[in-house]
Amino acid sequence: MPWIIKKGIYQIWDNFSIELLTDITFQVNHSYYLKGDNGSGKTSFIRKLLIPNLQIEPEQQHILYCEQQIQSIYDVVNAYVFFQKQNYFINNEKDLAIYQSSLALEANDLEKRPLMCILDESKELPEYHKQLISDGKDCCLVFTTHHYPAILALDNLHIVEFQAIANRLSKVMLHE
Numbered sequence: 001m002p003w004i005i006k007k008g009i010y011q012i013w014d015n016f017s018i019e020l021l022t023d024i025t026f027q028v029n030h031s032y033y034l035k036g037d038n039g040s041g042k043t044s045f046i047r048k049l050l051i052p053n054l055q056i057e058p059e060q061q062h063i064l065y066c067e068q069q070i071q072s073i074y075d076v077v078n079a080y081v082f083f084q085k086q087n088y089f090i091n092n093e094k095d096l097a098i099y100q101s102s103l104a105l106e107a108n109d110l111e112k113r114p115l116m117c118i119l120d121e122s123k124e125l126p127e128y129h130k131q132l133i134s135d136g137k138d139c140c141l142v143f144t145t146h147h148y149p150a151i152l153a154l155d156n157l158h159i160v161e162f163q164a165i166a167n168r169l170s171k172v173m174l175h176e
Helices: 042-055 070-084 093-110 125-133 149-153
Strands: 003-005 008-013 016-020 024-026 031-035 062-066 115-120 139-144 157-166 169-175
Touching (some): 016 042, 062 093, 125 139
């Protein structure tokens, strides 16, 4: 199932817009690296375009979204996990990646539909990839990173490049 965001200019904030130079099509069993300098609009694209687009038809996919600065939610997740699985504790982001991946796969076992996994600067990108993509699951991985150049050698990897043109505009292009 492809997810498409049409080319055009999108006002993200009062003083910031993103121009998609082409349609951006996200497909199952493909990975998409959102590449660009800090402040070029990658996180804004995720929060203001990609996720709202996915939520138009929520029954079409499962969504796993890991925001930047995930460390701040460990206590909340651990409290939830305590009531769900006794004797299981999340100590670090790798534990969280394994736990979230297992929840996503359990949801997929119960209700078969593709998984859209969105990782915004996750330190555990390789672990999510191992858990969700390398096992041939129906998953589309969208990620930002400044840490893992080796992951750029993935099969079916597409680069979505963000380029800040001015303080108020970024241009976005999909490289196949």
